[in-house]
Amino acid sequence: MSDISGVKALVFDVFGTCVDWRTSLIDDFTKWSQKRGIKADWTALVDGWRAVYAASMDEVRKNPQNGYVILDVLHRRSLEKLVAQLGIQGLSDADLHHLTTGWHRLHSWPDTNAGLARLKNKYIISPLSNGNVALLTNMAKFAGMPWDLIMSAELFEHYKPDPETYLGAAKLLCLKPEQVMMVAAHNNDLKAARKLGLQTAFVARPTEYGPHQKYDFEAKDNWEIVAKDFGGIADRMGC
Amino acid sequence: MSDISGVKALVFDVFGTCVDWRTSLIDDFTKWSQKRGIKADWTALVDGWRAVYAASMDEVRKNPQNGYVILDVLHRRSLEKLVAQLGIQGLSDADLHHLTTGWHRLHSWPDTNAGLARLKNKYIISPLSNGNVALLTNMAKFAGMPWDLIMSAELFEHYKPDPETYLGAAKLLCLKPEQVMMVAAHNNDLKAARKLGLQTAFVARPTEYGPHQKYDFEAKDNWEIVAKDFGGIADRMGC
Numbered sequence: 001m002s003d004i005s006g007v008k009a010l011v012f013d014v015f016g017t018c019v020d021w022r023t024s025l026i027d028d029f030t031k032w033s034q035k036r037g038i039k040a041d042w043t044a045l046v047d048g049w050r051a052v053y054a055a056s057m058d059e060v061r062k063n064p065q066n067g068y069v070i071l072d073v074l075h076r077r078s079l080e081k082l083v084a085q086l087g088i089q090g091l092s093d094a095d096l097h098h099l100t101t102g103w104h105r106l107h108s109w110p111d112t113n114a115g116l117a118r119l120k121n122k123y124i125i126s127p128l129s130n131g132n133v134a135l136l137t138n139m140a141k142f143a144g145m146p147w148d149l150i151m152s153a154e155l156f157e158h159y160k161p162d163p164e165t166y167l168g169a170a171k172l173l174c175l176k177p178e179q180v181m182m183v184a185a186h187n188n189d190l191k192a193a194r195k196l197g198l199q200t201a202f203v204a205r206p207t208e209y210g211p212h213q214k215y216d217f218e219a220k221d222n223w224e225i226v227a228k229d230f231g232g233i234a235d236r237m238g239c
Numbered sequence: 240m241s242d243i244s245g246v247k248a249l250v251f252d253v254f255g256t257c258v259d260w261r262t263s264l265i266d267d268f269t270k271w272s273q274k275r276g277i278k279a280d281w282t283a284l285v286d287g288w289r290a291v292y293a294a295s296m297d298e299v300r301k302n303p304q305n306g307y308v309i310l311d312v313l314h315r316r317s318l319e320k321l322v323a324q325l326g327i328q329g330l331s332d333a334d335l336h337h338l339t340t341g342w343h344r345l346h347s348w349p350d351t352n353a354g355l356a357r358l359k360n361k362y363i364i365s366p367l368s369n370g371n372v373a374l375l376t377n378m379a380k381f382a383g384m385p386w387d388l389i390m391s392a393e394l395f396e397h398y399k400p401d402p403e404t405y406l407g408a409a410k411l412l413c414l415k416p417e418q419v420m421m422v423a424a425h426n427n428d429l430k431a432a433r434k435l436g437l438q439t440a441f442v443a444r445p446t447e448y449g450p451h452q453k454y455d456f457e458a459k460d461n462w463e464i465v466a467k468d469f470g471g472i473a474d475r476m477g478c
Contacts, residue, residue, distance in 0.1 A: 072413065124376055134413035137363055137388050149376050149389035154411070172393070174311065174373035 002178060004199050004224050007237070009173050010119055011128035011151060013160075013184035014136065016208040018116075018127070019106040019143060022046055023210075028102050036095070040088040047212060048086070052078045057130060057159040068157035070132035076100045103131065104138035109205065113144050115230020118239040126151045128169050128182065130159050161192035170198070183233060187220040194221075201225035201233050241417060243438050243463050246476070248412050249358055250367035250390060252399075252423035253375065255447040257355075257366070258345040258382060261285055262449075267341050275334070279327040286451060287325070291317050296369060296398040307396035309371035315339045342370070343377035348444065352383050354469020357478040365390045367408050367421065369398050400431035409437070422472060426459040433460075440464035440472050 015021050029042040056074040060066070079100055083091060091099075119125050125148050127136050132154045140147050153159045156168035170177045177197030184190050185205040194200050200223040206213060219226040227233045254260050268281040295313040299305070318339055322330060330338075358364050364387050366375050371393045379386050392398045395407035409419045416436030423429050424444040433439050439462040445452060458465040466472045 124380070132413070133388065133411045137412065141363070141387060147388070148380060149372065149386070155394060172372045173376065174371070 001222050001224050002199055004181065004237075006179050007123065007181045007199055008175055008179045009124035009126065010181045010183055010201070010233075010237070011126050011169050012116075013182070013186060013189050014127045014129035014131055014139070015106075016205050017183065017185040017203065018112050018145060019108050019139065020205075020208070021050070021103070021106050022208065024106040025049075025102050028105055029099065032098065038088070038090055038095075040086065045082055045086060045088070047210075048082050049075070049078055050209075052082075061159050061162060068154070070154050071103075071130055072100060072132055072135055075103055101135075101138075104135050105142050106139055108143045108145060109229070111229035111231050113146065115234050117146055118231070118234035119237060120146055120148065122239050123237065124148050124173060126169070126173075128160070128165065129153065160189060163192070163196055166193050166196045166198055181224070183230075186216050190223055191221065194223075199224045201227065201236075203227050203229060203233065240461050240463050241438055243420065243476075245418050246362065246420045246438055247414055247418045248363035248365065249420045249422055249440070249472075249476070250365050250408050251355075252421070252425060252428050253366045253368035253370055253378070254345075255444050256422065256424040256442065257351050257384060258347050258378065259444075259447070260289070260342070260345050261447065263345040264288075264341050267344055268338065271337065277327070277329055277334075279325065284321055284325060284327070286449075287321050288314070288317055289448075291321075300398050300401060307393070309393050310342075310369055311339060311371055311374055314342055340374075340377075343374050344381050345378055347382045347384060348468075350468035350470050352385065354473050356385055357470070357473035358476060359385055359387065361478050362476065363387050363412060365408070367399070367404065368392065399428060402431070402435055405432050405435045405437055420463070422469075425455050429462055430460065433462075438463045440466065440475075442466050442468060442472065 012018055025046045026042050033040060056078055060069050076096065079096060116125055127147060128151050129136055130153045133150055133152045136150045136152055151169050151172065153165050156164045158164035167177065170180045178199060181199035181201055182190060182193035183201040185203055185208060190200040190202060202219040202223045204218060206217050225233055225236045227236060251257055264285045265281050272279060295317055299308050318335060355364055366386060367390050368375055369392045372389055372391045375389045375391055390408050390411065392404050395403045397403035406416065409416045417438060420438035420440055421429060421432035422440040424442055424447060429439040429441055441458040441462040443457060445456050464472055464475045466475060
């Protein structure tokens with residue numbers, strides 16, 4: 001573990017770490033479809049959508065010659081396949097857009113916004129997410145997350161865990177990697193960040209995947225901070 | 240003039256438009272130098288520094304083969320020349336760093352923060368400045384400007400008025416140019432933005448350059464909004 005007294009900025013994974021994407025999407029789509037008279041197993045759609053998330057980004061990561069593709073576009077492509085697979089009928093182009101931008105309308109975990117507000121008093125706070133800039137900006141306004149700035153994989157044209165994203169964030173802030181702390185509910189995100197010299201903080205989100213959660217119930221390494229929620233991180237950071 | 244009812248985001252020039260760089264820097268350096276026992280004509284330094292601002296960026300704009308250089312670095316290079324020209328003695332490397340980061344410690348005009356807070360309730364608000372990301376982030380925290388995100392020429396590796404900066408901002412927000420309104424106290428910034436399809440709002444800052452102000456006392460074209468301050472822009476935008 002490193003000395004964290006020099007930390008100037010905390011950067012946050014968002015999906016799962018800051019927001020409860022699964023419950024938010026299922027609730028949003030269920031209410032919306034009831035008004036629209038569309039029937040579907042939205043839980044299956046949402047779980048299926050997230051199940052192909054990593055693979056959709058890996059395709060971009062492994063084929064840089066094809067150019068960077070933002071997450072909104074990857075989400076839309078995956079959605080169209082899933083809608084066909086699940087046999088969901090009657091969705092217009094506008095409906096598919098509404099579902100895709102469901103990822104812009106995610107709710108924070110109960111401790112997120114208050115913890116961020118405390119940390120913001122003393123540190124720069126920013127997402128460092130694979131979500132695109134517009135997605136993260138809209139989500140912050142919807143959910144009330146008080147970011148100082150929005151940092152996204154899109155700015156670096158590299159999805160996490162590519163090193164360019166973590167190092168790019170430090171560079172944009174004119175900070176050394178050890179002055180930046182990555183906060184995530186995912187051990188692999190922290191592993192990639194630590195390898196590049198960033199500080200690390202883990203918070204468990206054991207219900208992120210609902211009944212399908214298979215890992216990340218606990219810290220798998222001696223991360224600089226292991227806390228039960230964002231309030232615990234603020235406590236440790238002296239806020 | 241265009242119909243502004245479709246605007247989703249307002250992007251702001253910062254130096255001069257949002258903050259009073261001249262008074263802020265002169266006051267900051269005067270107080271600091273009194274404690275440090277350094278004598279200099281800080282007004283001459285600040286006016287001289289700003290006088291070479293455009294030329295320092297033009298050199299980057301006209302020589303893309305040399306790579307993009309952030310404003311903090313341009314400011315430092317210009318400062319070193321000016322310190323020699325003005326014969327200011329006794330400045331250490333840390334002192335030069337303190338002076339350079341004076342541009343991170345600028346105060347808002349009296350109407351700025353309240354106007355931004357009103358606009359933020361209904362629109363995305365962001366700087367679109369030639370200042371680098373770290374500079375703008377630090378300044379926002381120092382001055383209390385409540386941005387949703389930080390957009391800087393640095394993200395596009397093009398200083399305004401290069402088109403890449405204005406169009407890059409719209410693209411990052413997943414908006415069309417006409418859904419974005421550029422706010423500036425400088426007619427030439429708005430002229431460049433309008434040419435690319437952005438909406439435009441002018442606010443006069445007649446004391447920006449102190450006794451040396453030569454232009455931008457008034458709107459020089461039929462910008463979509465001409466207001467006396469940010470409160471006037473919020474009024475016109477229905478906030």
